[in-house]
Amino acid sequence: MELNNENSLKAEEDTISRLIDDVLLIILGKVNLKTTMRASVLSTRWKHLPWLLTQLSMDISDFLHKPYDDLTVDFHIDKAMSSLTEAVRNMLVPTRRKIIVTRLCIFLFLANSYSREIGFLVNEAIENGMIKDIELTSGVERIPGDVSTKEMVKHASGVNSFLGSYPNISCCLTRLLLYNATFGESDLHNLIANICTELRYLYLYQCDTGFDSVFKIDAPNSKLNRLEFAHCSFARVELYCLPKLEQLICGCWLSECLPLTLWGHVPCLKEVEIYSALSPFQEQFKLSELLCGTTCINTLSLDFLGYKIWLQPENYQLSSPFCNLTKLCLYDIFVGFGLLWTIALLEAAPSLEILEVEVYDHRCDEEEEMKQVCAERTNAAWEVSGFGHKLLLLTQLEIIGFNASEEHLSFIGAVMESAPNLQVVVLKDKYCKDCRAISSTTPAECRFPKEEDEQRVVVSNIRNRFSHAKINFCDYDCSSD
Template identity: 45%
Template sequence: MTAATMPPHKRSRDEEDSLSTTTSTMPPPQKRSKEEEDRLSMLTDDILLSILGRLNSRMVVRTSVLSTRWKHLPWLLPELTIDIKDFLPDPCPEPVEENHIDQAMVSLTKATRSFLANQRRESAILNLDLRLYLINTFMCEIGSLVRDAVDGGLLKDFELAVLDKTDPRDCTDENMLQRAKEMDSFFSTYPSVPHCLTWLSLQNVNFGNLDMHHVLFECCKELKHLSLYQCDTGFWSLFKIDAPSSKLCFLELIKCRFGRLEVACLPKLEKLSWDVWVSEGVPLAFGSVPSLEELELSCGAICDQNAFKLSELLHGTTSIHTLTLDFQGEKLWVLPEMKQLCTAFSKLRELCVRGIFVEFDISWTSAFLVAAPSLEVLQIEVWEHPCDADDDREGSFSERRSPHWEMDFQDSKNLHLKELEFVGFKSLEEQFAFIRSILQRSPNLEKIVLKREEQCDYCDAFDVPSKFPKKDEQDMVAGRIRDGIFSPQIIFDD
C-alpha cells in the first residue's frame, strides 16, 4: 500500500504534509489549460491512479469529468475514503448545523452509490473507508449499497467511522442508548456489513440495553481496529472481553465510563490505548493477551479515584515493549513499587512518563529504570500550563502532592538505555541533577533531547514567555549536563 492510496487515518504526519504539498500545486480542474490536461492524460493509468489516490472523494468525482481519458479511473481505485467532512462547508461552523449535515449526507450517499455501482466498477475494492453521521434516512441506502457490494464480491474490507455532532458533555444517556439501538438495528438489517468490518469507530454509544460483546466481537468477526469514544454499557459498568477467535489488533478507549475493563482473551491484540477513565481502583485487568506490545494509559485523577499498583494492572502481560503513562498534570495514580514490576517490564524497550506536574519531584521515575533493565528510550514530560488555574480545578481533582518513593536504588545500572528525551526542560537545578543521575546509571546513554514545554491553545492567550534555554544559553546548559565527565549528544528541540 502506497502513501498515495493509503486512507488518511493511516498516514503519518510527514506523509500527509507531503501529499498536501503535492496536491496543492495542482490547479482546480476548471483552471487547467487544455495543454496541461493533455500532458496529464498522457500519463499511464497507474500514475493517474496514484494522483487520484491523493485526493478526497469529492475531488475524485470532479476530476473524472476532465476528459474521457480520466472518466473510468475513479472506478479503478483499489482503496476509497469517503469522508463526510469533505462534503461539509469549508470553513465549517462549530457546532455543525443540521442543514449542513443533511446536505453533506445527501452528497456522501450519492458518491457512495456512484463508487459502488457494479456496472461501472472494473475491479474489486480492496478497502472502503467510510466516515459519516448516524442518520437512519441515509443509513438504510448506504447499508444496502455496502451489503450488495460485499455479497457481489466487489468489496473486501470495510472501515466505518460513525460520527456524532453532539458534544459529549451534552449527550444524555437517552441519546446514547438510542444510538446503540440504531447501530444494532443497522448491523442486524445488513449482516454482511459487520462481517467484513476491519476498522470501526463509534462515538457516544451506551450499550446498556444490548449485548455490547455480541455486537462488537461476535458480529464483527474480521475487526482489527476498534475505537470507542464515550462508549460503554452504563456508568461504572464492568465490561469483559472474552473473544478467543477475535482478530482485533488495536483497541482505543477515550472517556469510556467503565468501572472496570477485563480483557480476558484477545489473542491478536497488539496495542491498547485508554484515555481518561472513571474507575475508583484498578481500571484494567488482563487475562490472555500474548501479543500485547504497546500500552498507553492517560488520565488526570479526579477526587474519588485511588492510586493503584501498576504491577497489578500489568499482571498477565508478558510482551509489552512500549509503555506510556500520562498523568495530565494531576496526582500520580500509581503507587510506589519497583521489584514487583520486573516481570511485566522484562521486555520493555521504550517508556514515556508524561504529564508530571511541574512542582513534583521527578527522581521517582528512576525506579522504572531499575525494573526495566532492557530499556532503550526514556521520555519524561513535565506539565506546566499557564491556563491550569486552581479555580478551574476546584471540586473536580484531588490535591496535587509530590510523590515520595523511598527506595534503595543502590548501584543499579541500565546498560541498554541509549536515549533520554526531556519535554518541558528548564535550567533548574533539580532537572540538572535528575539528568546527571540518569547518566550515572546509564553508561551507554548516547543522546539527550531537550524539548520546549508542550502547551495547549488556552495557554497561548496568557502569553507567558518560555523558560526553555535560549540559543546563547545552550552551550552552557550542555556543559552543566556533561559536567566534564559525560559525553552524550545533546539536542535542543525548541
C-alpha cells in the same frame, strides 16, 4: 492581463491532464471524494478515474455546507447523509467499477435512515467481489455528558441493526470506530466475539453498557489486536480473553478509578497507553494491579495531561510486568513536580533501553474551567533512594520541555551515572506560539538553551560530572498537541 492569467491556468491544467493514469490516481488519492467526483464531471480526461481508485474514503463531513453545518444537528446530518448515499451509489456502480476496492473507509451515522441504503449498496458490492476490506466510523466526538442517554441508546441500536442486517460488511470489517453509544452488555460483546469476526481495531469514545457498568470481554476467537477506550463510563472493563491483543489504550475515564482489569489470557499484549487528568472524586491506582499477569509488555506510555500524578507509589510489585519493558514514555508531567520520582519506575525495568520524559508547561491551557473540573495538582509521593549499584541498559534518554535548571541536570546525572551504555541524550524545547509571551517572563536559568553558547555551557556542565553520551538539542512544537 486577465486573459493571460486564464490561458496560463488552462495550460497548467492541460499539463496535469497529460500525466498518465497512475500519477493522476495518486493525486486523487490525496483529496476527498467530493473533489474527486467534481474532477470527473468537469474534465473528460478525468471522468473515468474515480472508478479506478483501489482505496476509497467516503466521509460525511465532506458533504457538509461548511462552515455553517454542524454534525451535532440532525437536519445537517440528514442533508449530508443524503449526499453521501448518492456518492456511495455512484462509486459502486457495477458497470463502471472494474477495479476491486482493497480498502473502503466510510464515516457515517448508523442511526440515520440513509444508513440502511448505504448498507445495502456496500453489502451488495462485497457480494459481487468489489470490496475486500472496510473501516467504519459512526458518530462524532462530542463533549462528554453533552449527549443524552436516549441518543446514545438509539445510536447503539442503529449499530446493532446495521451490522446484524449486513453480514457481508461485518465479515469484511477490520476497523470499527464508535462514538456516543450505550449498548446492552451482551450486544457489545456479541459484536466483538461473534459478529465482527475479522475486527482488528476497535475504538470506543463515550461508549458504555450502562453507566458505571462492568463489561467483560471473553473472545477466544477474536482477531482484535488494538483496543482503545476514551471518555467511557464503564465502572470496569475486564479482559478475560483476547488472544491477539497487542495494543491497549485507555484515556480520560469517568469512573472513580482506572476501569481496566487484565484477568486472563492476553498473551500478545506488548503496548499499553494510559492518559487522563483526574477529577476531584477520582483516585490514584497501582499500575501493578492493572498489569498483573502480563510479562510481554515492551512499551508503556503514561500521560498525566499536566495535572495530578495518578499512580500510587510502589516499587518491587512492578518487577514482573516490567521485566521485558524496553521503552517507557512519561508525558505531561507538571513542571512544578520535578522528575526524580520517576527513578522508581526505572529501577523496576531492568531491560529498559529508551526513556522519554515530557514536562508540561503549556500555560495557555491554564483556564479556570479546567481548574474546576480537575483534581488539585499533586506529585507522586514516591520514596526515591537512587539507583544504588543497579546498572541500567538504557541507550537513549529524551526530555521534552527541558530547561537548564539544576533540577533537570541532576535528573540527567542520576540516569547517566547508572547507564554506562547511554549513547544519546536528546533535549527538546517545548515550543508553543500561544505560550510564547508568557514564557518570556521565565527566569533565564530555567529556560531552554536556544543559543549555541548556552548549549555549550549545558553540555560542559553535564560532561564535567557525568558520562560522554552524545547530547543533542532540538525544537518541539506543542501547539497542535
